[in-house]
Amino acid sequence: MREIRTFEMRHDEAATAWRVARPLIVEAEHGALWLTIEGDAQDYWLEPGQSFLLPAGVRAWLGSGRGNVRLTVTGAGGHAAASECDEIGRPQGLRETAAGRNARASRWREAAA
Secondary structure (H helix, E strand, O other): OOOOOEEEEOOOOOOOEEEEEOEEEEEEEEEOOOEOOOOOOOOEEEEEOOOOEEEEEEEEEEEOOOOOOOEEEEEEOHHHHHHHHHOOOEEEEOOOOHHHHHHHHHHHHHHOO
């Protein structure tokens, strides 16, 4: 048995910081989820159905884009998804071009204003 937690965030709420004690898998269920990790210069935007592995010991910030977001969090211990991620937690299929990253960063700045 595993624990699954669901969180919801309105678009006008400030981003929240998490200190990750054990590996977690974060999955966007509804809306665009913004995620950044301390020490990683890249921001990540997860669309519904995309997930990200947060390694133990990192500090991560999560927020919403223009709309509300719903996300689920599960423990990653022994989970198959952990082996499908690269060394910093990006799912193998989640690669962004510079243009895509800039467009999403622009969208975040507009939403945050």
